[in-house]
Amino acid sequence: MHQESLDVQANWKLITENFQEYYHLTWVHPELAKVSRVADHYRYQGRGMYCGQTTTPVSGDERDDWLALPEAQGLDASDLVSGRFVAIFPNVILSVLPNHVWMMRLDPLAPGITRETCTMLLPDGVRDGDGDADADADAIAPTRRFWVDVNNEDIDIVQRGQRGLARGGVPAGPLAPRFEEPLHRFHNMLADCMTNDGLGALRVPTGDQPGDTWGAGDNPTPAAIDRVAKGA
Numbered sequence: 001m002h003q004e005s006l007d008v009q010a011n012w013k014l015i016t017e018n019f020q021e022y023y024h025l026t027w028v029h030p031e032l033a034k035v036s037r038v039a040d041h042y043r044y045q046g047r048g049m050y051c052g053q054t055t056t057p058v059s060g061d062e063r064d065d066w067l068a069l070p071e072a073q074g075l076d077a078s079d080l081v082s083g084r085f086v087a088i089f090p091n092v093i094l095s096v097l098p099n100h101v102w103m104m105r106l107d108p109l110a111p112g113i114t115r116e117t118c119t120m121l122l123p124d125g126v127r128d129g130d131g132d133a134d135a136d137a138d139a140i141a142p143t144r145r146f147w148v149d150v151n152n153e154d155i156d157i158v159q160r161g162q163r164g165l166a167r168g169g170v171p172a173g174p175l176a177p178r179f180e181e182p183l184h185r186f187h188n189m190l191a192d193c194m195t196n197d198g199l200g201a202l203r204v205p206t207g208d209q210p211g212d213t214w215g216a217g218d219n220p221t222p223a224a225i226d227r228v229a230k231g232a
């Protein structure tokens with residue numbers, strides 16, 4: 001296990017909402033989008049107090065440094081090639097890869113400040129504190145660097161969003177069913193929490209049922225940001 005924390009100038013709900021949709025990958029995370037493509041994302045939603053999505057397959061053909069750690073033992077054929085991205089209500093978000101888990105806990109310090117506690121969970125066989133410190137750091141360095149870069153990109157975009165909201169320049173708008181149904185699910189869980197006196201009264205959302213069409217079919221792939229800038 002490897003853990004560190006930092007304070008972000010944004011409301012905790014903005015941070016988890018950003019995590020729960022993947023259409024921002026192309027523009028906010030050009031490197032992540034090479035190995036976790038928008039086109040390879042799918043809904044991953046069962047019954048429970050969470051919002052989920054999956055990338056299948058996780059690709060290492062353009063960038064493989066974050067796949068340097070050994071794979072965990074006992075994974076089935078699907079988990080062996082997939083990334084599972086789960087926001088556990090209300091404030092824990094998980095990125096579960098075949099060879100590690102990147103976890104963040106979001107603790108609100110103020111309406112516009114959130115402390116992120118980031119934890120990297122490692123499979124057996126990776127040294128993580130009980131051996132030589134340099135060797136431990138070397139083993140996880142590529143994966144840690146990858147996630148620090150991704151998280152810094154998310155921090156930049158959510159802090160911009162926070163500033164826009166604080167200035168009142170962002171009008172409320174409809175959610176896009178294909179990409180933002182998880183946010184709707186999150187909003188409903190949040191509304192339930194705020195309108196019930198006890199946890200026992202909360203409704204546990206159902207998962208996807210056969211025939212549901214939320215997010216079904218091929219994803220449209222957004223144009224790369226350089227093409228957008230050129231008006232292509």
Ligand SMILES: [Fe+2]
Nearest residue numbers: 018028029154
């Ligand atoms: Fe992101």
